Amino acid sequence: MTTTFANETTSNSNFDYALGYTNGEHDRLIRQAARIAPVTERLFREAGIGPGQRVLDLGSGVGDVAMLVGGLVGASGEVVGIERDANSIARARARVNLAGLRNVSFTQSDVSHIVSDQPFDAAVGRFILMFLPDPVSALRSLTKLVRPGGVLVFQEPSWVPFLAFGARLPLWSRVLGAIHETFLRSGVNPEMGPALYRIFQEIGLPAPIMHMETPLGSDADFTSLICDLVGSLKPLAQQHGVAFEVLGDIETLQDRIQAEVASSNSVVGFVPLVGVWSRKPADGQRREQTSAESSEG
């Protein structure tokens, strides 16, 4: 069983990736993954990810989604994680070794350049399509790597309801607004989740099953997942002229947010997670569709 990757990079990354690759951002990803793991796991189980499957994980980061799937597919299954940053992969591999997961491996590649001579039962990804300059063509080539009847499952954000829910807290709302504006100006798509309804169909997949789930909380660990994004995004915000100065001293931002949330005696949201999945039509179904379409025309 071989999976080859064209255009594999061997040097460390200096990619134009919005959140960057600092240790702080990697730690944030790990804390974030721990909070949202139940939402991701429910989605994957619903989409039929299970024992014995061979699964591709796109944009693995430091490995959390790949490890979660490693548990679902079990020892008889396999997970191949695709990530283009060498340091992220090194950390992901160390974590996989520590967890004793023998069925999870990582390959350094751009998600648009994967070539495999063995089809996958499923392709999954979380917070990856939103960062791609051309998610439609990436998904189109990815679909070719999944066997007929296999499944494509993604979890991507929708910031519109996030902004609305946070609007009653002035500082929190400014933080969300600054992050959102930075995403928009730098070409990151904060509405990638809802957009997948159209994109899945555009590339020939059936209309996907979709739902949106928003974890809520008020503790410092929870709000820091968003506050710490401010630090990760600061270089990009400067590059695109988004004034993070309106947020005041970044060193004290987390404390000020916590005070605001505590005095409101309410909860704030995490980014609403849009779960999207669809099954690639089996060969027979595709042929039926094609002949029905040509007889209509």
Ligand SMILES: C[S@@+](CC[C@H](N)C(=O)[O-])C[C@H]1O[C@@H](n2cnc3c(N)ncnc32)[C@H](O)[C@@H]1O
């Ligand atoms: C926000 S992180 C998400 C990591 C992981 N999926 C999770 O949910 O914890 C996005 C990851 O995608 C990777 N990435 C972005 N664009 C990529 C591309 N074109 N090819 C491969 N990896 C990419 C980044 O390097 C980063 O590690």
